[in-house]
Amino acid sequence: MPDANVVNFHPSAPTEGETSADTGSRRSSDGSSPRPALEVRDLTVSRGGAFDLRIECLSVARGETLAVLGLNGAGKSTLLETLALLVKPDTGEVRILGEVAGRGKSRHHLRRRLGLALQDPYLLRGRVLDNVALPLRLRGLAPSEARARAGAWLERFGISHLAGRPAREISGGEARRTSLARALVTEPDLLLLDEPFSALDPPTHDTLLRDFQKVLGPGTAVVLVTHDRSEVLNLAQQVAVLHAGRLLQRGPAQEVFRRPANEVVASIVGLESILTGPVVASEGGICRVQVAPDVMIEAAAEAEPGALLTLCIHPEEVTIDRSRPPARSTARNVFPAFIRSITPYGRGCRVELECPFPLVALVTRRSVEDLALHAGERVTASFKASAIHVFPARATVS
Amino acid sequence: MFEGLWQALERIVSLDAALREATWRTLQVSGTATLFSLSLGVPTGVWLALSRFRGRTFVVALINTGMGLPPVVVGLFVMIFLWRSGPFGGLQLLYTPTAMIIAQTLIASPIIAGLSLAAVQSLPARLKLQVQALGATRLQSVWLLAREARLPLLAAIMAGFGAVISEVGASLMVGGNLRGSTRVLTTATVLEASKGNFASAIALSLMLLGLAYAINLILTRLQQHGRA
Numbered sequence: 001m002p003d004a005n006v007v008n009f010h011p012s013a014p015t016e017g018e019t020s021a022d023t024g025s026r027r028s029s030d031g032s033s034p035r036p037a038l039e040v041r042d043l044t045v046s047r048g049g050a051f052d053l054r055i056e057c058l059s060v061a062r063g064e065t066l067a068v069l070g071l072n073g074a075g076k077s078t079l080l081e082t083l084a085l086l087v088k089p090d091t092g093e094v095r096i097l098g099e100v101a102g103r104g105k106s107r108h109h110l111r112r113r114l115g116l117a118l119q120d121p122y123l124l125r126g127r128v129l130d131n132v133a134l135p136l137r138l139r140g141l142a143p144s145e146a147r148a149r150a151g152a153w154l155e156r157f158g159i160s161h162l163a164g165r166p167a168r169e170i171s172g173g174e175a176r177r178t179s180l181a182r183a184l185v186t187e188p189d190l191l192l193l194d195e196p197f198s199a200l201d202p203p204t205h206d207t208l209l210r211d212f213q214k215v216l217g218p219g220t221a222v223v224l225v226t227h228d229r230s231e232v233l234n235l236a237q238q239v240a241v242l243h244a245g246r247l248l249q250r251g252p253a254q255e256v257f258r259r260p261a262n263e264v265v266a267s268i269v270g271l272e273s274i275l276t277g278p279v280v281a282s283e284g285g286i287c288r289v290q291v292a293p294d295v296m297i298e299a300a301a302e303a304e305p306g307a308l309l310t311l312c313i314h315p316e317e318v319t320i321d322r323s324r325p326p327a328r329s330t331a332r333n334v335f336p337a338f339i340r341s342i343t344p345y346g347r348g349c350r351v352e353l354e355c356p357f358p359l360v361a362l363v364t365r366r367s368v369e370d371l372a373l374h375a376g377e378r379v380t381a382s383f384k385a386s387a388i389h390v391f392p393a394r395a396t397v398s
Numbered sequence: 399m400f401e402g403l404w405q406a407l408e409r410i411v412s413l414d415a416a417l418r419e420a421t422w423r424t425l426q427v428s429g430t431a432t433l434f435s436l437s438l439g440v441p442t443g444v445w446l447a448l449s450r451f452r453g454r455t456f457v458v459a460l461i462n463t464g465m466g467l468p469p470v471v472v473g474l475f476v477m478i479f480l481w482r483s484g485p486f487g488g489l490q491l492l493y494t495p496t497a498m499i500i501a502q503t504l505i506a507s508p509i510i511a512g513l514s515l516a517a518v519q520s521l522p523a524r525l526k527l528q529v530q531a532l533g534a535t536r537l538q539s540v541w542l543l544a545r546e547a548r549l550p551l552l553a554a555i556m557a558g559f560g561a562v563i564s565e566v567g568a569s570l571m572v573g574g575n576l577r578g579s580t581r582v583l584t585t586a587t588v589l590e591a592s593k594g595n596f597a598s599a600i601a602l603s604l605m606l607l608g609l610a611y612a613i614n615l616i617l618t619r620l621q622q623h624g625r626a
Binding site for chain 2: 081084086108111112114115116118120122124125134135138139182186192
């Protein structure tokens with residue numbers, strides 16, 4: 001039985017009914033090792049003088065989904081446009097299925113093997129069906145054949161009833177579905193998505209995400225630019241973190257979220273509670289780190305006393321309790337806390353706490369209601385030593 | 399004055415032969431010139447909006463200057479080129495409707511090109527990328543984006559048509575206002591007014607206004623129909 005007095009939240013867990021995006025890629029299991037769907041080498045892109053993008057190496061295997069995370073202005077959209085062969089890099093190369101994107105016709109030919117859906121669906125004048133059939137018509141398919149195939153994709157996205165409606169008159173969620181159907185209608189080898197699920201209400205967002213996972217082909221590689229951690233954890237096997245045009249970390253999604261390479265990556269992947277301090281004692285794989293004059297935090301790490309560490313506390317592993325001390329808690333770190341604010345966050349709530357240091361917790365909405373949590377109240381916050389990711393202070397790129 | 403207006407209306411209602419001839423010639427010359435300007439100006443404007451090349455700003459500035467070309471200047475240069483001893487004198491086009499169409503095309507093309515350029519440039523930058531990413535060739539992109547900018551493009555066509563149907567300087571210089579051949583509503587109005595035939599001049603002017611309104615009404619209906 002869950003303890004109604006203690007709350008925590010795991011945004012990483014797919015909800016019931018969601019497919020198994022966390023269980024590895026959609027790669028075909030024929031044992032072959034085909035060329036990556038996408039390879040980027042020594043890429044630099046500049047706009048207006050300075051380098052916007054400088055990426056040494058990046059690849060996406062067939063059937064794999066790579067999520068690109070980064071703050072605004074990190075270069076995510078420039079990267080996506082470069083991968084879509086819409087922006088010519090200054091140096092370096094982009095390979096699609098092993099073929100180098102050159103110039104002119106070869107570039108156009110390769111572009112036709114890609115699908116792109118942007119945050120704004122950019123539906124064109126005409127009916128929904130015509131919009132989805134357009135990529136096929138541009139490739140020379142007969143109108144009847146194009147419409148039949150487009151109709152099948154509308155069916156897969158559950159919007160076949162919109163086929164005859166003017167594309168400019170449908171709702172935001174329907175427009176996103178239409179845009180995704182249009183990107184997938186040519187069954188591309190590589191699908192590039194720029195925040196296609198953002199700015200939707202939570203039920204529409206969740207349903208679309210689920211439907212999208214269902215219709216994605218087994219061999220299609222996906223590059224997804226997003227800000228939403230739940231999208232990353234539900235859809236992507238790999239994550240690349242981009243900051244100021246540079247790739248700071250790339251690895252399996254869970255790995256990057258659990259063990260960010262540095263403070264910048266930690267803040268990008270949502271670890272907001274970042275503290276720095278010297279190790280005052282270390283024993284049995286547990287370090288006592290002084291983060292404020294009278295505040296010690298115990299973290300699971302090996303370090304010599306005197307070493308300066310940066311601690312990142314996973315918000316979903318912070319527990320909020322009304323009783324003092326917390327009931328049945330084995331957490332090593334327990335602090336009296338004051339709730340500064342409670343704000344909706346995805347399917348849960350983000351609780352901003354003031355312990356002797358600022359601390360953020362992610363809890364379910366149900367828990368906030370059950371515990372009747374309100375801003376301005378005093379509670380107890382606790383987290384385990386293993387809930388902290390540790391790296392030497394001022395670490396840079398992994 | 400009222401007598402003149404009454405006589406003018408009588409001529410319009412009875413569709414006198416000279417009025418009919420000038421109206422038909424106006425439609426023929428200005429309509430053809432607008433069609434040529436349309437086929438030159440729209441692709442040029444859309445292409446310029448999508449292109450990045452060295453000297454582009456120079457070309458755009460040239461087109462923008464062309465939007466304000468005085469018709470008499472165009473008439474003068476077309477006349478020089480088509481003059482018997484000019485480079486195209488052998489074609490014997492001076493004082494023909496073709497010469498008027500050439501002059502009016504030169505007047506309207508920069509207007510339509512400049513406004514088409516502005517129309518396509520006002521579309522969201524990422525829409526252009528999205529269209530390319532759908533797999534459109536350069537030509538297909540031009541067509542799709544022109545379709546998206548249909549409302550301002552029709553406004554560009556109206557502006558081009560308005561410029562040529564109302565001009566008189568170039569038509570007079572390269573057409574010569576020859577009865578039964580190159581006399582259009584504007585040049586006929588000038589002639590009749592200079593002779594003191596105000597009833598005829600008013601009738602011609604009213605016909606010109608009616609014609610301009612009718613054509614613009616058709617284009618406006620097309621434009622507003624495409625708003626959805």
